[in-house]
Amino acid sequence: MAFWLELVISLLIVVGGCFVIVGSVGLVKLPDLMSRLHAPTKATTLGVGGALVASMLYFWGIEGKVSIHEVLITAFLFLTAPVTAHFVAKAYLHQHPEKKPELPPTGRPYGWSTYDAPPDSTAGQAGDVEAEKKD
Amino acid sequence: MIGYALTFGFFAVCLALMLNLWRLVQGPTLMDRVLAVDTMMINAIALIILYGIQQQTTLYFEAALLLAMFGFISTVAYCRFVLRGDVIE
Numbered sequence: 001m002a003f004w005l006e007l008v009i010s011l012l013i014v015v016g017g018c019f020v021i022v023g024s025v026g027l028v029k030l031p032d033l034m035s036r037l038h039a040p041t042k043a044t045t046l047g048v049g050g051a052l053v054a055s056m057l058y059f060w061g062i063e064g065k066v067s068i069h070e071v072l073i074t075a076f077l078f079l080t081a082p083v084t085a086h087f088v089a090k091a092y093l094h095q096h097p098e099k100k101p102e103l104p105p106t107g108r109p110y111g112w113s114t115y116d117a118p119p120d121s122t123a124g125q126a127g128d129v130e131a132e133k134k135d
Numbered sequence: 136m137i138g139y140a141l142t143f144g145f146f147a148v149c150l151a152l153m154l155n156l157w158r159l160v161q162g163p164t165l166m167d168r169v170l171a172v173d174t175m176m177i178n179a180i181a182l183i184i185l186y187g188i189q190q191q192t193t194l195y196f197e198a199a200l201l202l203a204m205f206g207f208i209s210t211v212a213y214c215r216f217v218l219r220g221d222v223i224e
Contacts, residue, residue: 010140017147020181024151027158027174033167040174048181055184059193069196073203080207084173087214092166094218
């Protein structure tokens, strides 16, 4: 394997390890769950992405062909991390109703969906039912 | 050189797993624990990938992919259980 390729792979592994440590230290050190959410969802995902790119380059270096598995795992992780963070934040707000005054206004006629009932949408559904009856 | 980098990578991921374990035990709220387990799942994926590089085999990618999927699905299922009181309505 070429020297520059080894150098790039080593650098990616070390940088990925640093990012993973930063994510977990943030998970331990930050004061509140809403702050703690930032560390694992961003830093840890980036660290795993670095290790996966390093693995892709390594097997390209020793086998001579690009493997797609790592791209699959990377894409899956980068797609699911925001969804997970959103769900965790929403469940946290659901369990702590005392956080409601801290939230900024939504700028809409109705409030936050976790705390307030959804807007009245029966009008549109009634119209749909009438349209179905005509059919 | 890759060997030294791998040693550092294993050390980093294991330290991160220990810190996550501390948050899992300590975590004042329920969602802290869910977040800690989710992060442990992602770190386990990194550990498997690094082990695959060390052993020079592509055998462990399927394990990493399965862990990624089950980590995501279990976290979402637990959050949904907390939110709605039921996983599948």
